[in-house]
Amino acid sequence: MIKNIFIIIGLSVSGFFFAQNTAMSGAEAKAFVTRVSSETKEIKTLQSDFIQTKKMDFLDKNIVTYGRMSLKTPNMLSWKYTKPYQYSIVFKDNKIFINDQGKKSAVDAKSKTFEKINKLIVGSSNGQMFSDPEFSVAYLKNGSFNIAKFTPKSAQLLKYIKQIELYFPKNQSTVSQVNMTEASGDTTNIVFKNTRINAPVAASEFSL
Numbered sequence: 110m111i112k113n114i115f116i117i118i119g120l121s122v123s124g125f126f127f128a129q130n131t132a133m134s135g136a137e138a139k140a141f142v143t144r145v146s147s148e149t150k151e152i153k154t155l156q157s158d159f160i161q162t163k164k165m166d167f168l169d170k171n172i173v174t175y176g177r178m179s180l181k182t183p184n185m186l187s188w189k190y191t192k193p194y195q196y197s198i199v200f201k202d203n204k205i206f207i208n209d210q211g212k213k214s215a216v217d218a219k220s221k222t223f224e225k226i227n228k229l230i231v232g233s234s235n236g237q238m239f240s241d242p243e244f245s246v247a248y249l250k251n252g253s254f255n256i257a258k259f260t261p262k263s264a265q266l267l268k269y270i271k272q273i274e275l276y277f278p279k280n281q282s283t284v285s286q287v288n289m290t291e292a293s294g295d296t297t298n299i300v301f302k303n304t305r306i307n308a309p310v311a312a313s314e315f316s317l
Contacts, residue, residue, distance in 0.1 A: 241259075
């Protein structure tokens with residue numbers, strides 16, 4: 110189950126090794142957090158197409174998948190993979206609902222690792238992730254992005270996640286790329302495209 114969750118929301122650093130990241134000053138980090146938190150307060154829905162690239166040590170080729178992410182505040186999130194396979198995962202009502210090519214299941218997410226990951230992703234749309242007590246945050250920058258790097262504080266979460274990086278383009282306050290490095294060293298990268306903010310999102314996006 111954990112492995113499947115990371116296939117859905119996991120993230121990779123490929124493509125970023127060549128960008129020179131430097132630490133923000135205290136004043137820069139404060140201004141960045143204040144701006145993102147303020148500008149994202151008005152977000153009620155967010156929908157985006159995505160391309161996910163997962164790199165695993167035991168595979169010669171990266172796994173590339175395509176799909177659509179939908180978010181509705183305060184706590185509904187769905188990831189629907191459309192290519193090369195059909196796979197959906199919905200976070201709703203403290204549960205995780207999964208549809209693996211027609212095979213449906215549900216998992217209680219309350220007070221579990223899944224809930225913490227879900228909370229961080231939902232928080233990226235409203236700025237609340239910066240104050241999540243489960244993570245320590247470092248703020249970086251390069252020529253194109255402001256970057257928030259999250260490191261789990263708990264030993265339980267560190268068993269699965271080494272770090273998560275959220276990339277914010279210089280001219281916007283929503284995440285355009287998310288990177289995660291798992292404890293195993295496997296990495297995944299999600300690039301968001303065609304993002305729609307506060308547009309109507311069909312209820313069917315949050316059902317299987």
